[in-house]
Amino acid sequence: MAYRMMIVDDEVSTRSGLRDCFNWSVYGIEVVGEAGDGASGLELFHKLKPHIVLTDVKMPKMNGIEFARKIRELDADVKIVFISGYDDVDYLKSALRMDAVDYVLKPINRNEMATVFDKVVKLADSEKEQQEMLGRMNARLAQSLPLLRERFLARLLQDGGTQPGDVEKQLDFLELSFPREAVYSTILISLDDQEILFERLSPREVELTSFSIQNICQEIVSRYMHGYVFEHQKGEFAAILCMKEEAEKDSLYEMLTEIKNSLDDFLQRLMNLSISIGVGSSVRRLEELSQSFGHAGDALHQKLFLGKNRLILIDQLDMPGDWDFRTVRKTCDKLPALLKGSDESAMMAYVDGLFKELLRNRRLNLKYCRLICLDLLLLTSQFLLDIDLAHEELDQAEETLRDGIMKLETIGDMKEALTGYLGLVCRHIGERKTNKSRNVIERIKAVIEARFHENLTISDVAKEVYLTTTYVCLIFKQETGYTINDYLTKMRMEAAMGMLKDPGRKLHDICYAIGYSEPSYFSKMFKKYTGLSPSEYRNMHG
Numbered sequence: 001m002a003y004r005m006m007i008v009d010d011e012v013s014t015r016s017g018l019r020d021c022f023n024w025s026v027y028g029i030e031v032v033g034e035a036g037d038g039a040s041g042l043e044l045f046h047k048l049k050p051h052i053v054l055t056d057v058k059m060p061k062m063n064g065i066e067f068a069r070k071i072r073e074l075d076a077d078v079k080i081v082f083i084s085g086y087d088d089v090d091y092l093k094s095a096l097r098m099d100a101v102d103y104v105l106k107p108i109n110r111n112e113m114a115t116v117f118d119k120v121v122k123l124a125d126s127e128k129e130q131q132e133m134l135g136r137m138n139a140r141l142a143q144s145l146p147l148l149r150e151r152f153l154a155r156l157l158q159d160g161g162t163q164p165g166d167v168e169k170q171l172d173f174l175e176l177s178f179p180r181e182a183v184y185s186t187i188l189i190s191l192d193d194q195e196i197l198f199e200r201l202s203p204r205e206v207e208l209t210s211f212s213i214q215n216i217c218q219e220i221v222s223r224y225m226h227g228y229v230f231e232h233q234k235g236e237f238a239a240i241l242c243m244k245e246e247a248e249k250d251s252l253y254e255m256l257t258e259i260k261n262s263l264d265d266f267l268q269r270l271m272n273l274s275i276s277i278g279v280g281s282s283v284r285r286l287e288e289l290s291q292s293f294g295h296a297g298d299a300l301h302q303k304l305f306l307g308k309n310r311l312i313l314i315d316q317l318d319m320p321g322d323w324d325f326r327t328v329r330k331t332c333d334k335l336p337a338l339l340k341g342s343d344e345s346a347m348m349a350y351v352d353g354l355f356k357e358l359l360r361n362r363r364l365n366l367k368y369c370r371l372i373c374l375d376l377l378l379l380t381s382q383f384l385l386d387i388d389l390a391h392e393e394l395d396q397a398e399e400t401l402r403d404g405i406m407k408l409e410t411i412g413d414m415k416e417a418l419t420g421y422l423g424l425v426c427r428h429i430g431e432r433k434t435n436k437s438r439n440v441i442e443r444i445k446a447v448i449e450a451r452f453h454e455n456l457t458i459s460d461v462a463k464e465v466y467l468t469t470t471y472v473c474l475i476f477k478q479e480t481g482y483t484i485n486d487y488l489t490k491m492r493m494e495a496a497m498g499m500l501k502d503p504g505r506k507l508h509d510i511c512y513a514i515g516y517s518e519p520s521y522f523s524k525m526f527k528k529y530t531g532l533s534p535s536e537y538r539n540m541h542g
Contacts, residue, residue, distance in 0.1 A: 005052040008041035038062025274309040342429035420470025
């Protein structure tokens with residue numbers, strides 16, 4: 001882009017000489033206008049808005065000094081070069097005080113002009129580059145603003161910020177309209193079974209899920225009150241709520257319920273996921289937000305005892321008093337004697353009693369409960385070594401449980417996992433005692449083959465074979481390589497393939513006959529299993 005320049009001089013010959021006798025294009029300059037005095041030059045400046053003005057110092061009506069002062073008020077960045085005679089020393093001194101880039105003396109020398117305008121263009125280029133760089137930086141800052149907001153709010157929740165003045169400056173810079181004093185509360189939203197979940201989902205699915213959760217929450221919060229929702233860490237979202245009016249405080253629970261229901265609907269429909277929400281206490285100042293956030297974390301921690309998929313308010317929790325950890329240690333030490341007896345019913349009662357003890361103390365943390373489970377696993381492994389009972393099924397079950405415990409988030413899930421494993425151990429010990437081997441897999445298969453046309457669940461199968469759901473899933477996968485649901489699908493699809501060879505049977509009748517209630521879902525599963533739609537399969541095999 002060429003720099004636009006106008007020439008202001010009361011001598012026509014000087015203007016034409018400057019315009020025509022100097023190769024301005026070499027410097028990237030285009031002469032866009034001329035004026036004979038400062039007054040007409042000012043009028044022309046308004047219209048042309050040039051980057052550079054080459055003006056005489058001494059002119060009628062309005063001299064170059066006054067003209068320069070006025071255009072400098074209009075455009076502080078305009079580059080001014082004065083033309084002066086040898087006898088205009090006083091004018092020239094005044095001109096230089098106008099922040100002129102340089103001056104040229106009459107009579108004008110080409111070499112002197114070249115030197116001056118080389119300087120002018122370099123200065124203009126430098127300023128242009130600085131402005132472009134500043135523009136890029138501002139654009140990047142605008143793009144980074146959401147991330148900067150989240151970092152600031154995360155620090156505010158962790159430690160309450162630094163000095164009050166610094167907090168206010170940050171709020172202003174980040175365009176966050178939080179008053180220093182209001183009724184504030186925080187909530188902490190966490191995806192359940194995170195470690196298992198992140199193994200199951202692709203990075204893209206994780207990002208899309210996080211983005212959707214944040215948007216759903218922000219939309220609902222904004223309808224009720226002023227607030228800001230952001231991803232606090234992977235799989236976990238924080239919200240700062242600002243309640244300025246009494247009505248907003250009264251609607252807090254209504255808003256929380258809507259958030260929970262909306263997220264449940266979205267997550268269940270999308271990926272069969274669930275979330276838990278911890279709600280902190282109310283505070284009166286921004287600097288106290290860390291206190292509320294700590295309470296929100298305490299509330300969410302109670303998922304360990306209350307179970308997943310919960311809305312937990314710190315104000316509604318009744319925290320028990322002191323508790324003696326030695327009680328659990330004594331209970332754990334009873335495990336080898338129960339294993340020796342191999343009474344599965346007694347073992348189930350033992351596990352139930354142990355976890356009831358854990359549930360009585362709401363101050364336990366997740367790590368401690370996981371360690372208790374690992375301790376029981378170690379005691380069992382040691383007992384099996386002592387009695388020289390080695391079995392591939394037990395080894396696989398132990399490895400699965402050891403890895404799985406560190407991913408479980410609730411006492412209920414830990415209890416279920418241990419119940420299944422210890423029940424399996426008891427059965428193996430009992431089988432060794434009686435030298436009776438049970439073909440559990442064949443029994444499970446028989447149930448599935450007999451009832452696949454029903455709305456059959458894993459729980460139904462487990463009841464039929466008198467085993468726990470966890471054990472049935474574990475042993476079936478280990479022995480066959482199929483999950484029960486995979487095997488059930490296999491049975492249904494093989495039955496459907498046989499029925500499709502009969503052209504007289506309608507697709508929806510086949511769907512209902514093999515245990516599905518939705519023909520569209522049947523078609524989807526059939527294509528996934530065979531690579532063909534039911535109609536395509538019928539055409540090929542009919």
